[in-house]
Amino acid sequence: MEKELDLKLQGKISRLTNHTFKFDERIREGWFSAVYFLKTREIIQKLKPETEVKMQFFQRENAVLCGTDEAIALLQTFAENPQDLEVYSLKDGDKITPFETVLTVKGKYADFGYLEGIIDGILARRTSVATNVYNVKHAAKSAGITKPIIFMGDRDDHYTTQAGDGYAAFMGGSTAQATHAMNEWWGNEGMGTMPHALIQMFNGDLVEAGRAYQEVFPNEDLIILVDYNNDVISDALKVAREFGRKLKAIRVDTSRTMIDQYFIRNPELLGTFDPRGANPPLIFALRKALDEEGFGHVQIVVSGGFTVDRILEFEKKGVPVDLYGVGGSLLKVSIGFTGDNVELNGIPQAKAGRKLRQNPRLERVEMSPSK
Numbered sequence: 274m275e276k277e278l279d280l281k282l283q284g285k286i287s288r289l290t291n292h293t294f295k296f297d298e299r300i301r302e303g304w305f306s307a308v309y310f311l312k313t314r315e316i317i318q319k320l321k322p323e324t325e326v327k328m329q330f331f332q333r334e335n336a337v338l339c340g341t342d343e344a345i346a347l348l349q350t351f352a353e354n355p356q357d358l359e360v361y362s363l364k365d366g367d368k369i370t371p372f373e374t375v376l377t378v379k380g381k382y383a384d385f386g387y388l389e390g391i392i393d394g395i396l397a398r399r400t401s402v403a404t405n406v407y408n409v410k411h412a413a414k415s416a417g418i419t420k421p422i423i424f425m426g427d428r429d430d431h432y433t434t435q436a437g438d439g440y441a442a443f444m445g446g447s448t449a450q451a452t453h454a455m456n457e458w459w460g461n462e463g464m465g466t467m468p469h470a471l472i473q474m475f476n477g478d479l480v481e482a483g484r485a486y487q488e489v490f491p492n493e494d495l496i497i498l499v500d501y502n503n504d505v506i507s508d509a510l511k512v513a514r515e516f517g518r519k520l521k522a523i524r525v526d527t528s529r530t531m532i533d534q535y536f537i538r539n540p541e542l543l544g545t546f547d548p549r550g551a552n553p554p555l556i557f558a559l560r561k562a563l564d565e566e567g568f569g570h571v572q573i574v575v576s577g578g579f580t581v582d583r584i585l586e587f588e589k590k591g592v593p594v595d596l597y598g599v600g601g602s603l604l605k606v607s608i609g610f611t612g613d614n615v616e617l618n619g620i621p622q623a624k625a626g627r628k629l630r631q632n633p634r635l636e637r638v639e640m641s642p643s644k
Contacts, residue, residue, distance in 0.1 A: 291347075313386065339399035339403035344376060351388060353381075372630065467498060483515065498526060505559055506555075510563070522595065526576045574597075575587075577598075
């Protein structure tokens, strides 16, 4: 039977519990642990079963921490005698610095040591996604500008990662997620309007696609993709004239290999910038065209290959974007965690270069007995 988890931080808000995470029961069998951890557990169980260690986890970047609730729930679910573990942890969403201790676990090595690598992996992926989203959202912080971010990572990784990645993106500051699964752990719903496929079903007619969307979803914001025909300004004006105040926004998702028809019609504009994709001159021209016809209320959403650097470029130039849709660049795992045993039976003992690094920010986590 699944173990109950009661993780209360000394009167503070409870963490996510092990009911949130759909753990694979094969973790208990060691299926996902490096074999040398399994061999070590077997040796210690046979020769030194009472050996107690303190395990310490850290990473090497300025980051937004995520994955602690999941790691603690893992310990509660799969460690032997979890009530005997002494666990201290920071919280998901905390800002952390290089080499700062984020989690310590003290107890019998044979009870939990084989979970070390899995905990490293949980913290690495969740913290990487949270930090990537945070960096994108705050790319223009020096200019005092932040823009909403939609996390659109569903097509950039295996579907089984969506719940955890969506939660990590939320911790990093994303405004909305593209799928319901991405919102599962924090209790919201996916957000989205129309893909290119819907426009294709109406033979490339954006107006007809927009009417269909309104008919089926009359109470939702109308946001229309305008790059289907690679002529974003003409099509943006077309839908703006048709829907007027009902049009909330238009989205530009021009491929990084395409040059919009606006530049083909105005070749004198070329020669001083990369004209492919949703580039700054195109968005400036789009905003100007909308405003000149009285459509200043229509917001501009951009997507397609946006990274921290690209968003920073847009913001430094004052490109009139209201919202960024970002996917693959947020999923890069760039932060690795390390777990080290730093105490042996209450006495400092660790490999050269590693020692217990006290962190007064850590808070005790209450672990429950097995159920």
